[in-house]
């Protein structure tokens with residue numbers, strides 16, 4: 104059975120990133136609720152929030168990897184761009200009038216599967232180097248969070 108909820112094995116052990124990943128999973132779960140309730144407006148609404156938040160999260164993660172001097176940063180960024188393309192195509196398909204619940208199921212299934220494998224196989228790899236930078240760059244982190252998320256996210 105496919106998974107659409109947060110489970111502890113998705114934790115990287117970096118609270119600030121785990122909280123952001125968890126929020127993306129919450130959006131995906133909300134898409135599931137929109138399908139259950141057959142609420143098309145909610146599908147559109149969640150899709151917009153999911154897209155905006157994911158872009159901000161990637162931006163934060165990429166700046167953090169750069170700051171940390173993570174060697175696979177560019178390859179990782181390329182993965183993010185491909186995911187953004189996926190999200191963009193799904194969003195276009197919604198806007199073009201495709202069945203919103205069909206698109207919603209694709210959003211839920213493909214995005215969740217991608218996210219799980221990305222966290223477990225790619226994000227996990229930057230953990231040691233990013234942990235080091237987090238320990239000594241607290242003011243840079245706060246500044247980056249405010250800049251990227253417009254102060255709309257907490258560090259917990």
Ligand SMILES: [Fe+2]
Nearest residue numbers: 164221225226
């Ligand atoms: Fe990532």
